Amino acid sequence: LNRRLAAFGTTIFAEMSALAARTGSINLGQGFPDTDGPAEIAEAASRAVLAGLGNQYPPGAGVPELRTAIAAHQQRFYGLSYDPDTEVLVTAGATEAIAAALLALLEPGDEVIALEPFYDSYAACIAMAGAVRVPLTLRAPDFRPDLDALRDAITPRTRLLLLNTPHNPTGTVLTPAELAGIAELAVRHDLLVITDEVYEHLVFEGSHTPLASLPGMRERTVTISSAGKTYSFTGWKVGWITSTPELVTAVRSVKQFLTYVSSGPFQYAVAEALGLPDSYYEGLRADLAAKRDLLSDGLAAAGFQVYRPQGTYFVTTDIAPLGESDGIAFCRALPERCGVVAIPNQVFYDDKSAGATQVRWAFCKKTEVLREAVDRLRRLA
Ligand code: PMP
Ligand code: GLN
Numbered sequence: 001l002n003r004r005l006a007a008f009g010t011t012i013f014a015e016m017s018a019l020a021a022r023t024g025s026i027n028l029g030q031g032f033p034d035t036d037g038p039a040e041i042a043e044a045a046s047r048a049v050l051a052g053l054g055n056q057y058p059p060g061a062g063v064p065e066l067r068t069a070i071a072a073h074q075q076r077f078y079g080l081s082y083d084p085d086t087e088v089l090v091t092a093g094a095t096e097a098i099a100a101a102l103l104a105l106l107e108p109g110d111e112v113i114a115l116e117p118f119y120d121s122y123a124a125c126i127a128m129a130g131a132v133r134v135p136l137t138l139r140a141p142d143f144r145p146d147l148d149a150l151r152d153a154i155t156p157r158t159r160l161l162l163l164n165t166p167h168n169p170t171g172t173v174l175t176p177a178e179l180a181g182i183a184e185l186a187v188r189h190d191l192l193v194i195t196d197e198v199y200e201h202l203v204f205e206g207s208h209t210p211l212a213s214l215p216g217m218r219e220r221t222v223t224i225s226s227a228g229k230t231y232s233f234t235g236w237k238v239g240w241i242t243s244t245p246e247l248v249t250a251v252r253s254v255k256q257f258l259t260y261v262s263s264g265p266f267q268y269a270v271a272e273a274l275g276l277p278d279s280y281y282e283g284l285r286a287d288l289a290a291k292r293d294l295l296s297d298g299l300a301a302a303g304f305q306v307y308r309p310q311g312t313y314f315v316t317t318d319i320a321p322l323g324e325s326d327g328i329a330f331c332r333a334l335p336e337r338c339g340v341v342a343i344p345n346q347v348f349y350d351d352k353s354a355g356a357t358q359v360r361w362a363f364c365k366k367t368e369v370l371r372e373a374v375d376r377l378r379r380l381a
Contacts, residue, residue, distance in 0.1 A: 004127045011120050012347045016331065023335035026365075026373045028295075029343045031168070031313040033364040037232035037273070038280070045236075045269035054264025060256055062090025062240065066267040069274040070240050077200075078210050080218070086245040089252050092262035093237035094198045094226035099125045100254040101194050101222050101241065102162075106131040110159035115145060117348030117355055119168050119196065131159070135350045140318065140358065141307055143170040147181040154185065160192040163211060166199035169345050169360040170316050171309015176209050183214040192247075193221045198239075201230045201281050203311040204289040212242070222247050227270040229313065230284070232364075236266040288313070288363065291370060295363040298374030303381045304359075313364040316345060320357045322380060327359050338376040 016029035036042060048054055054063060061067060067084035074080040082088055091097040098121055106112065108130030114122055116135035126133045134153050136145055161182065165174040174182075186193050195211045212221040226239035241251055292308070296315050300306045304317035324330045327344035334340055345358035363370060 004130065005124065008124045008127070012343055013120070016341050016343055019332070019335055020341040023339070023341075025335040025339045025341045026369060026376070027341045028361045028363070028365065028373055029331075029341040031229075031362045031364060032234040033232040033313075034366055034369060035232065038276070041231060041233070041269050041273045041276075044272045045266055048265035048268040053268050054266070056264070058090075058261050058264045058267060060261055061085075061252065062088070062261075063264075063267045063271070065271040066090055066238075066240075066274075069271040070242065073274045074210075074223075074242055078213050080210065080213055080242070082242045083245075087242060087248055089241050089248050089255065090267060091239040091241065091255060092259045093228060094196060094224050094239040095121055095237075096255065096258055096262075097224040097226075097239045097241050097251070098122065098194070098196060099128070100251045100258055101224065102126055102129050102131070104250040104254040105192055105194070105222075105247075106159055109157065111155060111157040112160050112162055113150065113153050113158060114162040115164055115167060116350060117169055117345050117358075118162075119164060120348060122162055122164075123350075126162075132157075133350070134158070137349070137351050137354055138167070138170055138172060139354055140316075141305075143167070143172045143307065143316075145174070145178055145182070147178070147185070150182065150185060154189050154191075158189065158191060160194060161186060162194050162196070164196040165211075166197075166203055166208065166309075166311030168199065168312050169314050169343070169348060169358075170307065171312045171314055173203050173206050173208065173310040175206065179209055179211055179214055183211065183217050186220060187216040191220065193217065194224065195221060196224045198224065198226045198229050199312045200225055201284060202288055202313065204285065204292060205310040208311070219244055222251065227266075227273060230281075231270065231273045231276075232284075233266075233270075236263055236270070238263050238266050238270045291363040291365070291367065294367065295361060295370050295374065298370070298377065299361065302374065302377040313362050314360050315363060316358050316360050318357050319359055325357060327355070327357055331359060338379050340373050340376050
């Protein structure tokens, strides 16, 4: 493995899901639902396969039906208008979109300011691009971005900001005022912004504002999303970007050499999913909000300090009240102690001290699974 990537090892999600499988534990680590999305959308996928839709290489930008549906979704929920032919690109999940965007837009040595704790592929992809990550640390208990710290972090080498809202793992949803502060700095310093909005429909308090909807931002922002979380089909790996023709063309130049295309028949199914009625999105949010509360209350009862999230699949806790000081050691020992798997947030921080005692739990699981996990966690006290 080359020097750029040697430090990264195996992703924490693979390590912890393997630990869960090996020990037969409840897996509240990796964020994926234990119930598939709507049956009608699964049927749309199988219909596409049987009808011969997408069984051969789809077009490089994605099938027109899906690009049109993505543009319609941005218009319907946010009033943002994108041309499906030139301003939308379908990718192999948000993961490929992140990689292709960073590889397309960064020169070696460029600095990227990213919210920390960061989703694990951000650091690895910035390293693949030969660029330098500069963390903007979200700190407990509120996990809000410090705009003065952001201003101070910008240098002549800063090329882009990498945002994520709703934010994995903290559950922070950036407010319109925070986004406006970030946008003002981006415009003033002529920065590009990549914004990862895969949890856009999983907001329990407040609402999701896409950065691209702020004045001056549409032309400098690459917005990323994906079907995995919104429709509970994380294995389908259908993601996308929306941006200007120039930025979409740049990202596509990289994407063509990473996967070329992917997920042919699933693209048709996701095109249908994007048109689901408002009641679908409201039901998804209500279901996950109730699960957030169930798990958050259970973790609090088990003695954890709980940072109740505003969005996403995840609740972050602090293990210090249990007399613990090392989240990684705690998560490695947890299956043995009580048959539950969680993720140590420390691996998402450069500032290890900021995340040493934080542990993340996924609540995108069946209610009875969450109840059983909470019962098991009570044994820790
Ligand atoms: N970004 C964030 C913040 C995530 O949590 C995830 C995991 N779903 C991804 C990107 C990757 O999404 P996908 O599965 O669509 O590649
Ligand atoms: N996004 C998921 C999480 O944060 C995991 C995705 C993955 O395994 N790469 O848990």
